[in-house]
Amino acid sequence: MILFSSSTSNHSLDNPCPACGYRKTFSGVTSSCLDCFLWGGELYLFEYSVNTAFFIAKVRGGTCSLASSDPPEDVLHRAYYLLREGDFGVYDLFENNCEDFAVYCKTGLLVKFTSVGSGQAATSLLAASSVIVSSPLQLLMASLTGIAAVGLGMFCISRLVSDIGVRCDVAKVPVEMLGSCFDPSMSQYDDK
Structure with a gap:
């Protein structure tokens, strides 16, 4: 499942998410898995x-x-x-x-x-x-x-x-x- 977020996660350019490949960027809306999207927060x-x-x-x-x-x-x-x-x-x-x-x-x-x-x-x-x-x-x-x-x-x-x-x-x-x-x-x- 892919969700969209403009938040950041703890994955850097050197350490992509193993589930979705997300890498930390500061370029607006990106695609990520639910764990990267939430980054410890709650879903509303x-x-x-x-x-x-x-x-x-x-x-x-x-x-x-x-x-x-x-x-x-x-x-x-x-x-x-x-x-x-x-x-x-x-x-x-x-x-x-x-x-x-x-x-x-x-x-x-x-x-x-x-x-x-x-x-x-x-x-x-x-x-x-x-x-x-x-x-x-x-x-x-x-x-x-x-x-x-x-x-x-x-x-x-x-x-x-x-x-x-x-x-x-x-x-x-x-x-x-x-x-x-x-x-x-x-x-x-x-x-x-």
């Missing part, structure tokens, strides 16, 4: 096609999406194609990271115009910061419970409207066309 399941109530109840960002996952053969085709061709763009912690790679492979959805905050991690960070910036002053003086309730509500709504499954600025993009999609003229692609 990202859920697709969740309903809105479940999505809002999952306060921790980066665990689920309203978007549907495509069939496994489509997901694997995208992942293997991108690993061979390297057409997913330059790795960036906030705008183009391993989570964005995985969500694209699973759904085929891509944000049309990349900008700060287009990545899943950036969206969660911006949603959290909006809680602090946009809290009404009256609630800040009312009670700590009121602040927490409003803040949590705003955070959940921010996550909901920025989920790739409900955004208006995403398109289903064939993996073979992905290299040309980092151009702002993506209007040639139909919306989901």
Whole structure:
């Protein structure tokens, strides 16, 4: 079984993994076995096609999406194609990271115009910061419970409207066309 990860393991260039041949690199997303992928960590399941109530109840960002996952053969085709061709763009912690790679492979959805905050991690960070910036002053003086309730509500709504499954600025993009999609003229692609 081969999984995809941008994490590193204890295998160096001189000491490849005996199971999968993985060698430690710092070049973004790579292919490895499950042991190299986990590197002593735990495996978490990202859920697709969740309903809105479940999505809002999952306060921790980066665990689920309203978007549907495509069939496994489509997901694997995208992942293997991108690993061979390297057409997913330059790795960036906030705008183009391993989570964005995985969500694209699973759904085929891509944000049309990349900008700060287009990545899943950036969206969660911006949603959290909006809680602090946009809290009404009256609630800040009312009670700590009121602040927490409003803040949590705003955070959940921010996550909901920025989920790739409900955004208006995403398109289903064939993996073979992905290299040309980092151009702002993506209007040639139909919306989901």
